[in-house]
Amino acid sequence: xxxxxxxxxxAGLVVLAWRSLAGRDLFRGIVMYIVFGLLLAVTWxxxxxxxxxxxxAAIGAGxxxxxxxxxxxxxxxISPAEPADPSPRRSHLxxxxxxxSTGVVAAIGLAAVGAIGPGGIxxxxxxEALPATGLGNPITGVLVVFxxxxxxxxxxxxxxxxxxxxxxxxxxxxxxxxxxxxxxxLVGALVGVxxxxxxxxxxxxxxxxxxxxxxxxxxxxxxxxxxxxxxxxGRLRATADAGPWVRGSLVVGTVVFGLFGVAMLAFGEPLLAxxxxxxxxxxxxxxxxxxxxxxxxxxxxxxxxGGGRR
Amino acid sequence: MSLLLPALLLFLLANLFAGLWxxxxxxxxxxxxxxxxxxxSTSVAAVLVLAEWQQLPALRVASLLVVMLAxxxxxxxxxxxxxxxxxxxxxxxxxxxx
Amino acid sequence: xxxATVWVLAAASIFGIGLYALIVARHLLRQLVAVNVMGSxxxxxxxxxxxxxxxxxxxxxxxxxxxxxxxxVSATGFALALIVRLAEATGSISLExxxxxxxx
Amino acid sequence: xxxxxxxxxxxxxxxxAFYLAGTIGLLRFPDALSRLHALTKADNVGxxxxxxxxxxxxxxxxxxxxxxxxxxxALLAATISAHLIARRALADGVEVEMRERVPx
Numbered sequence: 001x002x003x004x005x006x007x008x009x010x011a012g013l014v015v016l017a018w019r020s021l022a023g024r025d026l027f028r029g030i031v032m033y034i035v036f037g038l039l040l041a042v043t044w045x046x047x048x049x050x051x052x053x054x055x056x057a058a059i060g061a062g063x064x065x066x067x068x069x070x071x072x073x074x075x076x077x078i079s080p081a082e083p084a085d086p087s088p089r090r091s092h093l094x095x096x097x098x099x100x101s102t103g104v105v106a107a108i109g110l111a112a113v114g115a116i117g118p119g120g121i122x123x124x125x126x127x128e129a130l131p132a133t134g135l136g137n138p139i140t141g142v143l144v145v146f147x148x149x150x151x152x153x154x155x156x157x158x159x160x161x162x163x164x165x166x167x168x169x170x171x172x173x174x175x176x177x178x179x180x181x182x183x184x185x186l187v188g189a190l191v192g193v194x195x196x197x198x199x200x201x202x203x204x205x206x207x208x209x210x211x212x213x214x215x216x217x218x219x220x221x222x223x224x225x226x227x228x229x230x231x232x233x234g235r236l237r238a239t240a241d242a243g244p245w246v247r248g249s250l251v252v253g254t255v256v257f258g259l260f261g262v263a264m265l266a267f268g269e270p271l272l273a274x275x276x277x278x279x280x281x282x283x284x285x286x287x288x289x290x291x292x293x294x295x296x297x298x299x300x301x302x303x304x305x306g307g308g309r310r
Numbered sequence: 311m312s313l314l315l316p317a318l319l320l321f322l323l324a325n326l327f328a329g330l331w332x333x334x335x336x337x338x339x340x341x342x343x344x345x346x347x348x349x350x351s352t353s354v355a356a357v358l359v360l361a362e363w364q365q366l367p368a369l370r371v372a373s374l375l376v377v378m379l380a381x382x383x384x385x386x387x388x389x390x391x392x393x394x395x396x397x398x399x400x401x402x403x404x405x406x407x408x
Numbered sequence: 409x410x411x412a413t414v415w416v417l418a419a420a421s422i423f424g425i426g427l428y429a430l431i432v433a434r435h436l437l438r439q440l441v442a443v444n445v446m447g448s449x450x451x452x453x454x455x456x457x458x459x460x461x462x463x464x465x466x467x468x469x470x471x472x473x474x475x476x477x478x479x480x481v482s483a484t485g486f487a488l489a490l491i492v493r494l495a496e497a498t499g500s501i502s503l504e505x506x507x508x509x510x511x512x
Numbered sequence: 513x514x515x516x517x518x519x520x521x522x523x524x525x526x527x528x529a530f531y532l533a534g535t536i537g538l539l540r541f542p543d544a545l546s547r548l549h550a551l552t553k554a555d556n557v558g559x560x561x562x563x564x565x566x567x568x569x570x571x572x573x574x575x576x577x578x579x580x581x582x583x584x585x586a587l588l589a590a591t592i593s594a595h596l597i598a599r600r601a602l603a604d605g606v607e608v609e610m611r612e613r614v615p616x
Contacts, residue, residue, distance in 0.1 A: 102424030138467030298485030
């Protein structure tokens, strides 16, 4: 029964990957990719990782799908003469290269599964070292305590992506597509329920993230998806300049994490030592705000955010 | 009980894959979007069944997120469909399909 | 055939499909989807190849993949900004002109 | 098997049947609006029954409340999504297809 479930989800993923990328209709490919994201959330659930299922639900199925749809619309508007579905280019090598890479990836994966046995060495060290940190969720342990330099840099990568988008698009506050005004009240009812609930769930995920599935990345992803909803319904507006709140939110994750880590040096501790769970909560809250605001701005493709119409 | 939940899961997955046929066929963009709606609802049920079967209660929070944010896609679609109405948008790609 | 084998083979196939589409697709949006699909395959491979420890999954690849998902969407946002800017500047949604590859 | 388990099993099976009905409607009905009609009703009832069955199986009031919240949200989201999609289908002129009754 276990194998049958694994086989059907895995086969579904392969078919969806193929259908997202094949065929002539680009819009169909985007819908297929959204469904691919949904099935990937089911995959993480099946593999036993609620953390990844949460992040995938908010990002894979929510933010990325909306991002691709809005980009599709923008491209149709910018260059309506271009075909939405140009025919694939002919390549004699493509199939051979793809087959070869499939074989290499499969060989690497099968070798890894066969060679290491139950869990990696670092993974076993993690299980042993985790109780000393006072955390119960190994992922939060890795992100905030054991490999925290990586995490600071990952939040910095988000900031870099924001700066790169600004450099490419310049300072613009483009109005995103809005749903038709006739359905504004209906959509408002949905936003009125989903937005407060998203904040509640994000705070819940942040709170339980130290001992249960959850944490800054999942909470930030939820808030970002909620922000995408607000941008799509005109509750938030993309603006051409970033106000002090937006600037502060963008850097607060990196700054709090970084300052905290450096400050620990003054107390004779190693760089980025974490003195207790209170510090974990502080850092995670700052990271959540940065992740959420950065992803919202990347979606809007704009410098800042402002209040929109009610 | 040990057999019921995986069997239900496989059944839901079969439904999900059957819904893919409608995403594939269309013929209109609306057909594809409403199939995605059904698939979203089916995957919520699948994650809930997995939560009970694998005894991972946190997966219920994950399915709450799927439900909460599934509407983002529909609203994005409604927004872009409104904006592209009258211009060569989704419908012409569908015409090529037939 | 074990579950881990199934997932590894699926991830490898998805990676191959993504790479093939990345090579043959002309539309930049489709190429971007292909990169995302390849990324997802790598995520699945990372989690599955590490294997479980004492009944639960290895936390280190999970943490890598969790940050990877968020970084992937930010990279997608950046790539879309580049694509939109390219379309504005040249009116083209592809890196080619008239079906002929660029002399680059 | 206890009475509660029996009841839960019944609910899960009937819920699955509703999902099947929705899928059949999606595949067999002739046009976008009637497909929408079929699946928005069937899959919401299906989700309700699956949630109720799983809530009984979990035997925990807190989990059952969460499942109820999930269903209510699904109801809200599905209603509004379906309305938005139907509106777009009408704007695309699907009603013409409706009169023709072309079996697909």
